[in-house]
Amino acid sequence: MTILFPFLITLLILAVIAFSLWYFERMFAKKEGKYAGILMPALFLILSIVSIVQSAPATFANLRELGYGIGPSVATLAFSFVLTNVPTLWVYFVYRRTRKKLGLEAWPFRNHSAASDDTETKNVK
Numbered sequence: 001m002t003i004l005f006p007f008l009i010t011l012l013i014l015a016v017i018a019f020s021l022w023y024f025e026r027m028f029a030k031k032e033g034k035y036a037g038i039l040m041p042a043l044f045l046i047l048s049i050v051s052i053v054q055s056a057p058a059t060f061a062n063l064r065e066l067g068y069g070i071g072p073s074v075a076t077l078a079f080s081f082v083l084t085n086v087p088t089l090w091v092y093f094v095y096r097r098t099r100k101k102l103g104l105e106a107w108p109f110r111n112h113s114a115a116s117d118d119t120e121t122k123n124v125k
Contacts, residue, residue: 018090025091029098037099038107041092048084052077 021040029037056077063073099106 021087021091022094025094026098029095030102032104034105035107037095041088041095044088044091045085048081048088051084052081055080 025037025040028040031037059076059080060070060073063076096106
């Protein structure tokens with residue numbers, strides 16, 4: 001019972017964070033505009049890159065001190081990069097799904113339909 005309570009509190013906090021990210025990303029993704037909604041995934045990606053770059057020297061130093069080479073250090077940083085991008089993937093998935101449901105273009109992908117291809121070729125001629 002002693003270990004279960006903090007675990008449940010942690011799960012509750014993570015659920016609140018995930019719901020909040022979902023809610024705000026949907027709100028941003030519903031806005032008209034080419035780049036509306038892509039800001040949150042971009043910021044999370046930048047934050048994950050910054051955190052990996054900042055932790056790289058300490059990771060290499062600590063693992064070298066323990067007698068490991070460069071391979072485990074790179075593997076640790078790669079795993080950390082994947083782990084820190086879970087929120088990035090979450091908000092990008094919400095962004096893409098919301099934009100697709102609304103029939104809006106999701107950056108960086110374009111909707112390719114026969115009608116849009118015909119209008120593009122007519123404009124070129």
